[in-house]
Amino acid sequence: MQPFQFSTTPTIISEPGAAGRLAALCSDYQASSVFLVTDAGILKAGLLSQVQPGFDEATLKLTVFSEVEADPSEQTVLAAIDQARSAGADVVIGFGGGSSMDVAKLVALLASPDCQQSLPDTYGVGQAKGKRLPLIQVPTTAGTGSEVTPIAIVTTGETTKSGIVSPLLLPDVAVLDAQLTLGLPAHVTAATGVDAMVHAIEAYTSKIRKNPLSDMLAKEALRLLAGSIRTAVSDGGNIEARQRMLLGATLAGQAFANAPVAAVHALAYPLGGHFHIPHGLSNSLVLPHVLRYNSDFAEAHYGELAPIVLQRQLEGHGSDLAEQLVTGLEQLIRELGLPTTLRELDIPEDFLPRLAADAMLQQRLLVNNPREMTEADALTIYQSAY
Structure with a gap:
């Protein structure tokens, strides 16, 4: 047998309605300020209404960044990182399709006080360094698998993209809630x-x-x-x-x-x-x-x-x-x-x-x-x- 190494997200929760427990999952990390990355379509569809009550009940600060576009640009990633730093985020949630989850990965890494890199420093395989914030991913489409991959893709020019591949980007928790996809x-x-x-x-x-x-x-x-x-x-x-x-x-x-x-x-x-x-x-x-x-x-x-x-x-x-x-x-x-x-x-x-x-x-x-x-x-x- 050929030698191999296998790594993945350590916790996977597969249950309709599980997104309603996000605040409790964040509390497991002793969170005081949670930063949620999503897109305007998710916001308009009202999907966060299944999430917000739990944060209100836990009196846990939730900051929502909803500016992610398809094929997210460097500018979008950097704006999200800046907002996460300003919010004092100590847990990051990716909530949406692959684009939102990819941005969340980079926010968790680059908004961490333990990371001294810039975004371009991370491009390529194994270039990301440091320690990221806890990261929970909630896919709202059944496609990209970004909730269990160590990869993020960023649009770097008019028609070009760069990938960041690093074990640091593997999320901690994936929450699979089919109610969000209905x-x-x-x-x-x-x-x-x-x-x-x-x-x-x-x-x-x-x-x-x-x-x-x-x-x-x-x-x-x-x-x-x-x-x-x-x-x-x-x-x-x-x-x-x-x-x-x-x-x-x-x-x-x-x-x-x-x-x-x-x-x-x-x-x-x-x-x-x-x-x-x-x-x-x-x-x-x-x-x-x-x-x-x-x-x-x-x-x-x-x-x-x-x-x-x-x-x-x-x-x-x-x-x-x-x-x-x-x-x-x-x-x-x-x-x-x-x-x-x-x-x-x-x-x-x-x-x-x-x-x-x-x-x-x-x-x-x-x-x-x-x-x-x-x-x-x-x-x-x-x-x-x-």
């Missing part, structure tokens, strides 16, 4: 759900750090996600399907935090950077085409995942099962009502070479892909997705 639109539920499935699939085929624990988590994540996503999309009020989706996304997050994602994500990032396509949808658009590209190099692993994703026993073996996985995912994406081509998103065909060039900048991800990928290969994949 109001999600169907298209958001679909795209974030496919995002979580991509995390599990890429973790299962990760070239360098694939390991028995990540494999186990990836398969269980896919079982939960594939078995629940249609119901969650068509019947958004189904609390059981929503809770299973949240848990599936978390398990997929645990898997890819330890066996990193690869070319699907590498090709998805330029779509988000240039055209502001939501991350889950970007993954969905290139997923089948990357899997076909990888198929000869990962057919055994794809064959093992195919019956789990398709939720039935399958005939065939090897390349037959791998192709059934790809066609099954294509059918699922269509059933969920998601766009299936880049053309539908008004991406100019003559821009595809720029996307391919930018995808090559994601070597942190591409090294994990089962098959080596060149810029010409990436262009061919984008053309197939067009």
Whole structure:
């Protein structure tokens, strides 16, 4: 067996209504001032109404930062850090999608009195230093898995992003409360759900750090996600399907935090950077085409995942099962009502070479892909997705 190391969020609470206990969880850290990071949509939807009473009863100071945007910028991260310092925060909560949770990770690190770094100092793998504040994450979408990953992504320019990867960013507590996801639109539920499935699939085929624990988590994540996503999309009020989706996304997050994602994500990032396509949808658009590209190099692993994703026993073996996985995912994406081509998103065909060039900048991800990928290969994949 290949040696490996596995790290994750130490406490996971999976229970509808659990967000109502956030104040008590903060009190476990002897908190006096809690800083909650979220976005304006969460505020407008009234989701914090399930949280605020507990803080009022505990007479615990709660400061809410609600300025996080999709693909958060350096300016947003720095503004949140400044406000957290001004509030004297001693516990940080990320409350929302991946963007809010990523910002919360960086606030917990860089607003800590024990951290002397600036934000740019932390970019890259293992560059973050010091000691962060206690961090609790509450996902309101079943997708990113950020509640159990040591990664934060920051938009550093008009079309560029930088990642911070460090064990310091692993949260202390993840609270999975399906009541917070009941109001999600169907298209958001679909795209974030496919995002979580991509995390599990890429973790299962990760070239360098694939390991028995990540494999186990990836398969269980896919079982939960594939078995629940249609119901969650068509019947958004189904609390059981929503809770299973949240848990599936978390398990997929645990898997890819330890066996990193690869070319699907590498090709998805330029779509988000240039055209502001939501991350889950970007993954969905290139997923089948990357899997076909990888198929000869990962057919055994794809064959093992195919019956789990398709939720039935399958005939065939090897390349037959791998192709059934790809066609099954294509059918699922269509059933969920998601766009299936880049053309539908008004991406100019003559821009595809720029996307391919930018995808090559994601070597942190591409090294994990089962098959080596060149810029010409990436262009061919984008053309197939067009």
